[in-house]
Amino acid sequence: MSSRADINGGLRKLGTIAQAGYFVGLHIRFAAPLMQFQTYAEEWSEFYSKNAYALRDPTIAWGFSTTGACRWSALPIPDPFNILRDAADHGLTYGLTFSTGPIASRTIASFARADREFSDKEIEEVATTVQRLHELTEPPASLTKAQKEALRCIAQGDRHAAAAAKLGITESAFKARLISVRERLKARTTAEALQRAKEYRLL
Structure with a gap:
């Protein structure tokens, strides 16, 4: 863990890379993250929630199935509800998901751009930054x-x-x-x- 300033610094860096917004769920336990941050447009966030997409999102399914980074265009997970198409219709045309940590405390983060695919360098920066956020927010197992x-x-x-x-x-x-x-x-x-x-x- 670290100060809120350290976390905010990492989030600001991610915001400069993902110009169409991001979602970061840190240490997902019992189906909910201990901390989460998102900057997607309100219209998309409301549409996503209204349609209960979190339960069907291929990026989340991929994040729980493996760790690492994957562009949305290369996701090997089916998308029968056309969530990625709906995302593109809302300006989240190109995306990237990064996943890290053990399955019992998984961090999953997704990022979007409207103009182009994320470059290899940007993916590396995202991976480094999210990994750091995951480590900064690692909670102790318990208190006395x-x-x-x-x-x-x-x-x-x-x-x-x-x-x-x-x-x-x-x-x-x-x-x-x-x-x-x-x-x-x-x-x-x-x-x-x-x-x-x-x-x-x-x-």
């Missing part, structure tokens, strides 16, 4: 019981003294728990640690 208790107290609005009393520990011990959870989540502040714990479904 003490760390969870401390974050839950903060989430409920307890001040340090009240939280310590609730847990039956000293205030300094409570602060030590918060320091440990910030270090584990690589967060600069307790609020950031709490937000990350929620994003990574550790609470």
